[in-house]
Amino acid sequence: MLLAHITKIKYLEKILKDKKLKSNALTNKFNIGDGIYYLSKLVFFNIVDKINSKYQIGFKNYEDGEVVLYFDYNLLYNRLYYESNHYSDRPDLKLSKWKFGNRILYNKMYPRYHKNTKKNLSKLFNNSIKVLQNGKAFFVFQQIAIKNECNLKYLRYIRLNKTMSDRHINDVKKILKDSNLDVELII
Numbered sequence: 001m002l003l004a005h006i007t008k009i010k011y012l013e014k015i016l017k018d019k020k021l022k023s024n025a026l027t028n029k030f031n032i033g034d035g036i037y038y039l040s041k042l043v044f045f046n047i048v049d050k051i052n053s054k055y056q057i058g059f060k061n062y063e064d065g066e067v068v069l070y071f072d073y074n075l076l077y078n079r080l081y082y083e084s085n086h087y088s089d090r091p092d093l094k095l096s097k098w099k100f101g102n103r104i105l106y107n108k109m110y111p112r113y114h115k116n117t118k119k120n121l122s123k124l125f126n127n128s129i130k131v132l133q134n135g136k137a138f139f140v141f142q143q144i145a146i147k148n149e150c151n152l153k154y155l156r157y158i159r160l161n162k163t164m165s166d167r168h169i170n171d172v173k174k175i176l177k178d179s180n181l182d183v184e185l186i187i
Contacts, residue, residue, distance in 0.1 A: 001121045002156065003045035003071040003144060004057050009168050012067050012158070016175045021069065022149040042082070042092065042145040045071070047125045051157050051186070055129065067172075068159040075146075075154035076110075076117050082145040083108045083124060091145050103131065152181055159186040 005021060015021055025041045046057050051070060082091040084107045086100075091107040098105055110120065121144070128141035158176070160169060169187060176183055 001073040001118055001125065002048050002051060003073055003075060004048050005043070005045050005069045005071070006057060007067050007069060009067055009160075009164065009172075012172060013175055015069075016152070016172075016179050016181070019152045019179065019181070020149050021152065021155075023147070026149060040089065041148055042090075043148070043150060045144040045146075047073075047121050047128075047142055047144065049122075049125055055125075056159075066161055069155060070157040070159065071150075072154040072156050073118060073121055075150055076114075076144070078112055079146050079150070080112050081110050083110065083120065084143040084145070085124060085127060085141055087143055088145075091143065092147070152183075155181060155183050157184050157186055162187060 007015065007021075011027075014027075021043055023041050023043050048055055048057065048070070057068060082095075084091045084105075085103075086105050088094060088107055092109070094107050095109055096107060110117070114120075124142045124144075131141050158172065160172065164187075173185060176185060
């Protein structure tokens, strides 16, 4: 399982140089959903089963400058994290279950060193596929959030949009080389 975070090329350089992925509240920068995630102290992820999954996020309905960062799910092992089976601006404040139409929505919190993290992520991923309606937006049925920031120790892949300029691609390659991060760049 991989945790996927969508950002923009204009923010990627700062992320790589700082070697940290930070919340909107810490950076005052916004990605998708800036209307509901305004100054959030959380960093949000979606789940994919593998890097070449048919269930990818990003690049279908978003702007050309988008980048997807893929982290190993072990990033969550020593962290308290929140799981939602929908998009939630504050899953840390609304820990509960409720009925919405014929679905049960929830926000859950898991403690540090939770031993069933991979199993929980697999279950959330599979459930999001089951409720998939249009074949392309399964990620709106799942969300993982952590507080404040994380280092890039578990960053495994960076996927750039195929329509991205050669200048941007070369800039990212140079930053990766200079940062000594063991990350695979996918274009």
